Amino acid sequence: MVLIKAHNRWLITTTFVLALFLTVFPVGAALSWLRPEFITLLVIYWVLVMPQQLSLLRLWLLGCAVDLLVGSMLGQHALALMVVSYVCMLSYQRVRRYALWQQSAFVFLIVGLQQLVSNWVHSLSGSTPPSLVFLMPALASALVWPFLYLYLNRLRLRLRVS
Amino acid sequence: MLGSFASPFYLVTDLPSRLLAWGQESVLSRDQLQEHNDALRAELLIHKRKQQQMASLAAENVRLRQLLNSAEMIKDRVLVAELVGVSPDPLTHRVVINKGRRHGVGLGQPLLDAEGLMGQVVEVNELTSQVLLITDATHALPVQISRNGVRAVAQGVGDLYRLTLRHVSNTVDVRVGDLLVSSGLGQRFPEGYPVAEVTSVVNDPGQPFARVVVRPKAHLNRSRHVLLVFGGKAADAGEL
Numbered sequence: 001m002v003l004i005k006a007h008n009r010w011l012i013t014t015t016f017v018l019a020l021f022l023t024v025f026p027v028g029a030a031l032s033w034l035r036p037e038f039i040t041l042l043v044i045y046w047v048l049v050m051p052q053q054l055s056l057l058r059l060w061l062l063g064c065a066v067d068l069l070v071g072s073m074l075g076q077h078a079l080a081l082m083v084v085s086y087v088c089m090l091s092y093q094r095v096r097r098y099a100l101w102q103q104s105a106f107v108f109l110i111v112g113l114q115q116l117v118s119n120w121v122h123s124l125s126g127s128t129p130p131s132l133v134f135l136m137p138a139l140a141s142a143l144v145w146p147f148l149y150l151y152l153n154r155l156r157l158r159l160r161v162s
Numbered sequence: 163m164l165g166s167f168a169s170p171f172y173l174v175t176d177l178p179s180r181l182l183a184w185g186q187e188s189v190l191s192r193d194q195l196q197e198h199n200d201a202l203r204a205e206l207l208i209h210k211r212k213q214q215q216m217a218s219l220a221a222e223n224v225r226l227r228q229l230l231n232s233a234e235m236i237k238d239r240v241l242v243a244e245l246v247g248v249s250p251d252p253l254t255h256r257v258v259i260n261k262g263r264r265h266g267v268g269l270g271q272p273l274l275d276a277e278g279l280m281g282q283v284v285e286v287n288e289l290t291s292q293v294l295l296i297t298d299a300t301h302a303l304p305v306q307i308s309r310n311g312v313r314a315v316a317q318g319v320g321d322l323y324r325l326t327l328r329h330v331s332n333t334v335d336v337r338v339g340d341l342l343v344s345s346g347l348g349q350r351f352p353e354g355y356p357v358a359e360v361t362s363v364v365n366d367p368g369q370p371f372a373r374v375v376v377r378p379k380a381h382l383n384r385s386r387h388v389l390l391v392f393g394g395k396a397a398d399a400g401e402l
Binding site for chain 1 (some may be wrong): 292299
């Protein structure tokens with residue numbers, strides 16, 4: 001995320017900062033399970049379109065930022081993001097050729113994996129999810145993915161981010 | 163220190179609801195204001211009447227305590243704070259308030275709302291602090307039944323409307339509707355603040371303990387204005 005004007009890479013940083021805001025935006029208790037994992041969605045997106053711009057170290061720092069923000073155990077989201085982004089970095093060449101609904105399914109799997117790792121760390125501190133409800137954010141993320149993908153694609157092409 | 167990174171995010175995401183509240187407060191018709199005012203006046207009158215009795219009761223209490231040679235009740239000082247954020251993780255019951263180290267907030271400080279005990283401060287940053295609610299699955303606090311003084315431990319289960327009492331034997335006198343107040347035994351919460359009300363007691367002979375479910379008195383997901391209590395030796399900043 002080097003800020004060179006000609007490449008317009010500031011867009012990457014900006015989207016992540018916006019996602020951090022969306023992560024803590026207050027919603028009612030009923031809706032809190034339906035909040036898409038914006039950070040993970042963006043990680044998937046940027047790894048798919050420009051894998052050279054995101055290193056695991058940066059993503060680890062990003063995960064630590066999320067931990068500080070949410071107030072969870074330091075490293076919980078960092079670990080989950082690393083696992084998830086590693087999977088994405090291994091498979092981006094295939095996934096970027098997928099149709100949108102197939103990508104959505106991929107997103108469901110990836111975010112589900114992230115929730116799994118995250119909840120595993122979380123359960124070490126004593127709070128276990130009541131049921132499989134902790135996979136709800138994965139479903140919400142998969143539903144949001146096509147819109148996010150199309151919109152960010154348009155934005156990225158207009159700004160010629162490279 | 164690192165946690166201060168989170169403060170601006172919570173303060174900014176709180177802006178829309180703050181704006182909404184401001185709008186609702188400032189765009190009111192004269193009738194509504196008058197009605198509101200009347201209601202408040204009536205409430206004030208009721209509280210003032212209670213206060214009159216309170217003075218004589220307090221004096222009597224002090225006299226009786228002197229007779230018993232016990233310590234005097236310490237008056238708690240409070241600081242009014244406002245909720246600015248809620249933990250985005252539905253599994254952890256934490257809230258963020260807009261008072262921090264700069265206002266003299268300290269670790270472990272209890273938080274109240276108008277109805278009862280809400281939780282305790284677990285992380286202090288420069289401008290905000292994080293509060294663990296009493297319903298979090300990792301939280302428990304010592305309480306006693308105000309009717310007969312039976313002591314128990316109220317444990318959170320991760321449900322905003324439910325706490326359970328741990329290790330209450332089947333023979334203990336607990337009834338539905340009993341008020342639980344903080345007992346002050348844990349040295350963390352001051353004594354005598356309402357915590358919860360008993361909603362169900364199940365005595366199953368097959369189980370070693372009675373299953374007692376209680377409902378927190380505080381409006382844990384509705385209160386926006388909350389009170390931070392300064393016990394005996396807390397900081398002097400922001401006294402009310």
